[in-house]
Amino acid sequence: MRTTRAALRSAYRGALETLDVIVARDPSVTGRAEALLHPTALVVAGHRVGHALHRAGRRRSARAVSALTKVLSGGVEIHPGAEIGRRFFIDHGAGTVIGETAVIGDDVSVFHQVTLGSLGWWNDRARESGERRHPKLGNGVTVGAAATLLGPITIGDDALIGATALVMTDVPKGARAHAPQALVDNRMPTMDWEGEQ
Template sequence: TGVEIHPAAKIGRRFFIDHGMGVVIGETAEIGDDCTLYHGVTLGGTSWDKGKRHPTLANNVVVGAGAKVLGPITVNDGARIGSNAVVAKDVPAGATMIGVPGHVARSSKDADARKRREFAKKIGFDAYGVSQDAADPVANAVNCMLDHIHAMDEKLEAANAALKKMGADVDVSPLPELELYDIDSVGKKEPSHAKREGGEGDVKTDN
């Protein structure tokens, strides 16, 4: 089969070898539940010393094609080993190891990607095309601006109240009333400003 598993290796439940060819699992290797190995993976040792010489994979670990995990190290829960990586040190839970020697993928890239996803969601961008229930980006943007305006109004009112308590001469003349309309966006929840004020009426954008 092209898969060599030492009979002394300890293997958990639902262990899966995808494209089983060139896989080697050493004598003192331990594999937890729900782990996946791809072709060309080695769970090997780095010495001939007695005792623990091979890696321990915790639960839900995925090891990519061609990766080498070496020595008595621990790959903790939910970690990912990238294809062709060479890992010889412990891997934190949930981390992704890449490269030679293996190192944790930069968290700053993850943060940047998360910011991009949040911004795309805010403006209603869909990288895989527009479906019938996709949010209208124009309506979404207008709703965000209205939320921001109402938040600013609340802060100004609080600041004016504080200044008035301190004896400052504050202009309390009412501002022009801002009518609240729900900008109709298919697939988008009612904006928070409409929920706060209970505005009536609909303004729809042409699609």
């Protein structure tokens, strides 16, 4: 009975912490009541349940919870085997994919369409059973929209991964990994419609 009460108290504290993180990191959310409707609240709650089932060996049930969470969240897919720390935040969330052996530290923020993936099943089949195939993100990492992190790489604490970056190597603590920026050409294009058919 004490174990159940302790687990419920811990879950309650974790839920409040998640709501507070949403309020702190999303300027459009004004309080805990509104934060309940944020995708992060559903995704984190669903993952916590799915991860507990996965660890208990109830893999099909864990997958079912993960699939339901994906549908209800508008497309956030987190494998129930992924390890996610405290105060995790997904802004917008749509299209986010986090693989089975991904490890995410505390205070991590991820934007929409981020992939924490492997290098492909053809490579994964060659790995030893239980070997990590997905990225490990340290504490305080921020991953920008549409960034793709592949393989058993490690992203150091407080690193920043820019939007649309493709990262396949380790990133040191506090470093920044950016995708090339678009070049702005101030010349006006010429429109020669004559002669076109």
